[in-house]
């Protein structure tokens with residue numbers, strides 16, 4: 237079953253068109269990567285899905301077009317966006333950040349047990365539970381950002397460059413933790429990443445964007461096998 | 473000794489006026505990230521509305537409740553149709569807009585109801601009781617207690633309720649808040665509405681003491697801002713304590729420090745601010761914000 241389907245999606249900032257036909261699909265419970273150079277339109281693709289930029293084409297979630305919905309309405313449908321730069325609430329504690337993530341939920345008991353589950357998976361956050369998010373390290377903040385999204389119990393998680401600004405070893409730890417979260421929760425993920433090696437720790441397949449267009453897609457194994465992918469996104 | 477206690481009591485009474493305005497400023501700031509300089513003006517406007525309703529024959533308490541309700545709505549509309557245009561832009565512009573709004577509201581009040589002093593009825597009886605040899609008006613005690621109650625409500629709202637958490641989250645990062653499903657626009661309107669409603673209560677509490685004029689809150693606003701800085705923007709209890717401290721210290725300084733006297737006592741809170749900010753930049757009660765990259 238396809239959960240999310242983008243068909244020839246376009247988007248512009250003012251007069252400048254930056255997406256020019258992005259197509260991809262994410263199966264229920266699957267994890268798909270969006271690879272591409274800086275400025276290719278990866279972030280804009282996620283923003284089109286979550287309703288932060290206006291899009292053309294079709295964006296089908298669970299079979300119906302969600303274009304034109306406000307970000308909070310998209311969130312209510314079960315899509316949680318972890319933005320580039322993490323977007324944690326700096327002046328709120330770790331606990332409060334997670335509570336905000338669960339804003340739409342009414343099942344208080346289950347919220348608490350989901351927090352416990354998350355802290356078990358991301359033990360760093362447990363140690364910093366009562367600290368302000370702004371006091372966390374970059375890797376911890378990224379885990380918190382993912383945790384905030386997880387607390388909404390989404391069906392699809394949009395993850396934008398979780399490795400940004402992290403040391404390589406930290407970035408790996410973060411990706412492995414998210415992969416673990418994926419295995420445990422079964423949440424489908426659409427993962428933007430410049431570093432393909434990192435992305436493949438988490439995703440099963442990927443689409444490559446070039447100047448606002450999807451030019452290629454395939455399973456991780458297929459893409460790893462292609463010379464041009466290796467040269468462009470895998471460091472040789 | 474009698475004089476000292478009298479000064480402290482009067483100081484607490486003045487401080488309560490600054491405190492209630494400071495609370496409204498904290499509320500808007502926690503809910504939208506802005507400092508609303510028009511908060512005092514909005515409180516004056518609601519006080520005038522209350523006064524007109526009383527003149528029209530309504531009981532005072534009913535008039536106050538109606539003004540609070542009207543202020544909630546007007547506050548929300550102001551956010552939606554005026555401030556929203558400036559929220560995402562330059563914060564300095566937004567501040568200038570609120571200062572413009574203050575001037576506008578003051579002008580409108582003067583135009584509608586003249587700049588003459590109007591007698592505003594008091595919620596509390598006017599007689600005084602003696603406490604430790606000081607004459608304390610029942611009105612001051614009532615105002616003081618009302619402010620303690622409001623402070624606790626605001627503190628509980630922000631720290632103990634889901635609505636409060638949502639309001640703070642929206643102020644800090646509206647985009648992420650929306651990604652978690654928070655109705656950002658409605659929450660911003662609610663933040664301004666609640667602060668305006670609180671301002672209406674403030675107006676009704678202090679108008680009897682200050683007598684109602686369009687500029688009634690001008691001085692109080694300066695002190696309230698001092699209290700906000702001193703107490704820390706994130707702490708309702710902090711700003712109220714700071715407001716009382718300012719009220720008491722300025723009274724004591726006026727009498728006991730000769731070169732200050734009544735003419736210079738307005739400088740007291742600012743000297744206090746300089747000293748505190750040098751020692752504790754986050755304010756007396758504010759939480760320290762540590763930023764690590």
Ligand SMILES: Nc1ncnc2c1ncn2[C@@H]1O[C@H](COP(=O)(O)OP(=O)(O)O)[C@@H](O)[C@H]1O
Pocket residue numbers: 249252254272273274275276277278279280281
């Ligand atoms: N807010 C914006 N306003 C105008 N142009 C933008 C904005 N955000 C991104 N762009 C432009 O859109 C293009 C795609 O950007 P983006 O989606 O952020 O790429 P990526 O995430 O792949 O690095 C870039 O050329 C970028 O300069």
Ligand SMILES: [Mg+2]
Pocket residue numbers: 278279280320397
């Ligand atoms: Mg990007």
